[in-house]
Structures are given as structure tokens and as C-alpha cells.
Amino acid sequence: MIAGLKLHGGVVxxxxxxxxxxxxxxxxxxxxxxxxxxTRMVILAIAAASLNLILGYGGMISFGHAAYLGIGxxxxxxxxxxxxxxxxxxxxxxxxxxxxxxxxxxxxCLRTKGVYFIMITLAFAQMMFFxxxxxxxxxxxxxxxxxxxxxLPFGFSLENSVSMYYLCFFILLxxxxxxxxxxxxxxxxxxxxxxxxxxxxxxxxxxxxxxxxLCFVIAGVMCGVAGWLLxxxxxxxxxxxxxxxxxxELIFMVVLGGAGSLFGxxxxxxxxxxxxxxxxxxxxxxxxxxxxxxxxxxxxxxxGLDGLLSxxxxxxx
Amino acid sequence: MDGAxxxxxLLNGIQLGVLLFLVAAGLTLVFGIMDFVxxxxxxxxxxxxxxxxxxxxxxxxxxxxxxLALPATFIVGYLIERVFICHLYHRDHLDQVLxxxxxxxxxDTLVHMLWxxxxxxxxxxxxxxxxxxLFGFVDFPLYRxxxxxxxxxxxxxxxxxxxxxxxxxxIRAGASNxxxxxxxxxxxxxxxxYVFATGAMLAGFAGMIIAPITEASIGMGSDVLLIAFxxxxxxxxxxxxxxxxxxxxxxxxxxxxxxxxDDLMKLVVSNQAAETSxxxxxAMLVYILMAAILFFRPQGLFPPKTR
Numbered sequence: 001m002i003a004g005l006k007l008h009g010g011v012v013x014x015x016x017x018x019x020x021x022x023x024x025x026x027x028x029x030x031x032x033x034x035x036x037x038x039t040r041m042v043i044l045a046i047a048a049a050s051l052n053l054i055l056g057y058g059g060m061i062s063f064g065h066a067a068y069l070g071i072g073x074x075x076x077x078x079x080x081x082x083x084x085x086x087x088x089x090x091x092x093x094x095x096x097x098x099x100x101x102x103x104x105x106x107x108x109c110l111r112t113k114g115v116y117f118i119m120i121t122l123a124f125a126q127m128m129f130f131x132x133x134x135x136x137x138x139x140x141x142x143x144x145x146x147x148x149x150x151x152l153p154f155g156f157s158l159e160n161s162v163s164m165y166y167l168c169f170f171i172l173l174x175x176x177x178x179x180x181x182x183x184x185x186x187x188x189x190x191x192x193x194x195x196x197x198x199x200x201x202x203x204x205x206x207x208x209x210x211x212x213x214l215c216f217v218i219a220g221v222m223c224g225v226a227g228w229l230l231x232x233x234x235x236x237x238x239x240x241x242x243x244x245x246x247x248x249e250l251i252f253m254v255v256l257g258g259a260g261s262l263f264g265x266x267x268x269x270x271x272x273x274x275x276x277x278x279x280x281x282x283x284x285x286x287x288x289x290x291x292x293x294x295x296x297x298x299x300x301x302x303x304g305l306d307g308l309l310s311x312x313x314x315x316x317x
Numbered sequence: 318m319d320g321a322x323x324x325x326x327l328l329n330g331i332q333l334g335v336l337l338f339l340v341a342a343g344l345t346l347v348f349g350i351m352d353f354v355x356x357x358x359x360x361x362x363x364x365x366x367x368x369x370x371x372x373x374x375x376x377x378x379x380x381x382x383x384x385l386a387l388p389a390t391f392i393v394g395y396l397i398e399r400v401f402i403c404h405l406y407h408r409d410h411l412d413q414v415l416x417x418x419x420x421x422x423x424x425d426t427l428v429h430m431l432w433x434x435x436x437x438x439x440x441x442x443x444x445x446x447x448x449x450x451l452f453g454f455v456d457f458p459l460y461r462x463x464x465x466x467x468x469x470x471x472x473x474x475x476x477x478x479x480x481x482x483x484x485x486x487x488i489r490a491g492a493s494n495x496x497x498x499x500x501x502x503x504x505x506x507x508x509x510x511y512v513f514a515t516g517a518m519l520a521g522f523a524g525m526i527i528a529p530i531t532e533a534s535i536g537m538g539s540d541v542l543l544i545a546f547x548x549x550x551x552x553x554x555x556x557x558x559x560x561x562x563x564x565x566x567x568x569x570x571x572x573x574x575x576x577x578x579d580d581l582m583k584l585v586v587s588n589q590a591a592e593t594s595x596x597x598x599x600a601m602l603v604y605i606l607m608a609a610i611l612f613f614r615p616q617g618l619f620p621p622k623t624r
Contacts, residue, residue, distance in 0.1 A: 131597045
């Protein structure tokens, strides 16, 4: 068991170290393209980690999480369209927009359970998608190009791709820390308890609706920050960012890595982005194999990569 | 807005509603009986359209093509159930959603491989192409009227099968208590396989009859699937009657909203404000309706009585 923990922990530490020194390694092997890949991976990992908070720990299967990526991205895109590049100002808009969207939709969604919850979160995300597709002013289908990345205080410039990467990486670490503290607090106990048996938690006297709603809002805001980073990173925003397939991909990243484990989404996102990259290099029909892979993971791999790692380390003993 | 336009748009709304019903019926039955969420249902809509397109172009007859494509989609549905779906019943909804999401990628890419990236359009027979004069003052395309009629015929047929036949009784019994009717010696898995394949065929039929208007294209299934979800949420998951009523409501509200919302808003706000916000608002209308209904009735309008 102890040896198992070491192996499992070892993989996590190795991946974190790899991510921490990624720009240097990439510089050393002289393949600057990979920095883009790793940055995208880290941003998506933030989004997946936020989804893991509600899906993995809270049992709330949201099929509309990509909406927050989109709202976060539009929260820089629209100010930038009017010539406003102040990063903190944009970030404040992101937090307010995602916070209020998740509060309003969460208030309706959390009244439902099971399949209804899956479908209604999907429907609300589609609502945002179609709303933005039909607003001509902000580019509709074609999206908006962002001329300048956000301006941050202390002369920290995002135009440099290495500092862009490190900002993403530190936000990922910071959010993972917050999630770790949250789920192990009294708040997290209520959330996890209510995922297992909501009526029991209620009869113990916890107003679980409020706890779950707050958890839903926190996850929404975290994912919004990922969207803020994504918009900055790609210099381009479009409704595609909140397409429902993106929400499905986020769920897959969480499940592939292991829902309800802290580092699972990071593992899952890394695996997802790498597999996508490798497969799409082989054939234009890569989605066929990717889809089959997805079905196979669901059918045969319970508990995701994180679960596999723990299992292997346990049988090692 | 003049009267003729209102009537035309009302009929267009009903036509969309009928189409949604054909897709939603299978979805809601599959969920009602097996507690199974099938995202890949829209793929059958797409596959139906593509099979019908190829057959129409090869045989030069739209009606014969439909007659052949219906059993073909039935078989495709049956095979999908045997190969993939039957392993997923005892899994939780998260696994079902993910696996069927994977199947969408598989089918979209397979269609891409077999039929190429571009859509396929195919012609209607000449006699279906005209306009008919309704009520003396409205010209409406004959083909859209035929869609409405065939959809209503299917709805009545489905109602008859479910309410009046022994198979229908077993389906209703299965939806309200699956364990009990298998304990009574009914092979529920066998029954379900045919329900699934029939649902697939209905979705395929919807795809076949709409494609002459829109053309068969990759991704057409996902678009209709997402609205069909709204329909079955509003109607109450598992209820055929709810699906029918909700389809018509959603079809009408969506169509009427897109055509008349800007005119209505101009009565209240300035012209410019109406013209910029009306398209976005009318795209959101159906979802706002859904949110409002779920706020008051979280189980939908007509939740089936169970257990």
C-alpha cells in the first residue's frame, strides 16, 4: 500500500515537474510548437479540474460546462472589441458574468435530478451558444479577433508565450490547491455527502441546495477564468468555444483521468490532448478511432487513469 | 404582419413540431423503458437521410427509396443496440452519456468516410413540388403539408400501438416497472431491442423526409437531437403524449419567435434595439420556456406515472 502510494504520488509529481519545466525542456529540444500544445493542455486542465469539483465530488453531471469557457473568453473579447485591454477589469467581468450565469442557471438546474440535470445544463449552454451565434455585432458565427492580450499590473506581459504559460500553470496549481482545501473542509463533506445521499444530508439538517448551488457557482467561475486564459491564448474567440461537443470533451477528460480525484483531470486532459494530437497526425478520420477509444474507456476502464495507477501500484506490492 | 404570413408560419411551426416528435418519440421511449440516455439517437436521423439520399439518386424514385431506407435504418438501430447499447443499461447515466457521445463521433466520421464531407441534396418527385392553396388566401408548399400529414399519421399509429395492442401494453408496463414485468415472464430485453430499433427508424424517417428541403449533411443529427432533448424535458421524460404536445409547442414557439419577435418588440422598444436583440432573444426563446416550465414543474409537463 505504501509502495503503491509512492508510485501513484510519483507519477503525479513527475507530471507536475514536467509541466513546471516545460518551457525549458521545449526550448532545449527546440520545438517551439509544443509550448502551444502544453499551454492549451494546462488551460483545459483548469476547466476539467473545475468540472471535476461538481461532477467528481458533487455528483452533478453538468453537460454545459464549456459555456463558462465561452463566457470567460467573451469577457475579454467584448471589452477588447471596445478597446479595453485592462486584464484585471476583464477578469472582474469574467467572474461577475460566470458567477451570475451559474447562479441563475444553477438555481433552476439544481431543482432537477439525474438525467434532467444533464439535459438542462446542456440546454442552457446551447442557449448561450445560439445567443452569441445570432449577435452580429460581436461577429456571430465568425467570432472576434483579439488584437492585444490582457494588460496585467507590474508590467507582466502575456505577449511573451513563456509568461503566458506560467500564468496558466500557476492558476492551475492555485485552483487545485483551492479544490483540495474545499473538498476536505466541512463544505466539501456536505457536497460529497449529498452526492451519495441527498435526502440523508437534508434530514441531518443541512440545507444542501445552498451548498450545491455555491459549489456550482465556484466551479463556473473557475472555468470562466480558464476561458479568460483561453481567449488570451488563442487571440480569437468564437461561439465554437462553447459548442456542446466541447462540454462532452471536458466530461471525457474528467472521466478519463478519474472523476473525484484531485489530479485525475490533469492526467485526463494530458492524455486527451496527446491522443488527439497523435491521432489527428495519422489520419483525417481520427475522430472515428477517438470515438471508439472513448467507448472502450467507458466500457473497460473503471475509475480512469488515476484508478488504474492506484490499482497497478496495489498489485505491485 | 399580415394574416397569410401568420398562417404560413403557423404551419411551418407545426411541421417543425411534427419532425421533432418523430425524433423525440424514440428518445423518450428508450429512456422511459430502459432508463437509458442516448445521445447517439440523432445519428440515426442523419444516417436515415444519407441512406435515403443514395437510394433516391440510384433508383430515381423518392418513394421507393424511403420504402427501402426504413427497414435499413431499423436494422442499423438493431445492430447498434446489439453491439454497443446493451452493455450500457446497468451503467450510470454518466457512462451512458459518454459512451453515446463517443458513438456520435464514430458515426459522424463513418458518414464522412462513406459519403464525403459535403452534404447531399436530392430532388423531390415533380408532383410533390407544387404549392397548394389553403383557405382561399394562403399558398403553402405541398411537400411541407405532406410532412405534417405523415407525421400526424405516425403519431396516431404510435398512439394506437401503445394504447390498443398487447405489445403496447407490455411497453407501458415495462416503462412503469421493468423488474415486475420481467418477473412475469416477459423478455423485456428482447422487447426493448425492437423498441430501440423502431425509435431509430422513426428518427431515420424524420431525416429522410426533411433532407429534400435541407439536404443530408454531417452534424444534422446533433442539431435536431439537442432540441429533441428540450422537447422531452418539457414533456416529461418517458411520456409519448408529453413528447407530442411539447414538440408542437417548441416547434411553434421557435418558428413564430424567429418570424415575429422583432415586430412585436418594435411595439415596445425602439426599432434599433428590437433589430439587434430580437435574433438573439428568439434563438433563446425555447430554452427560456424550458427554464420557466422546469422552475415550476421540475418533472416536466406530463411525467409518466411510475412505480
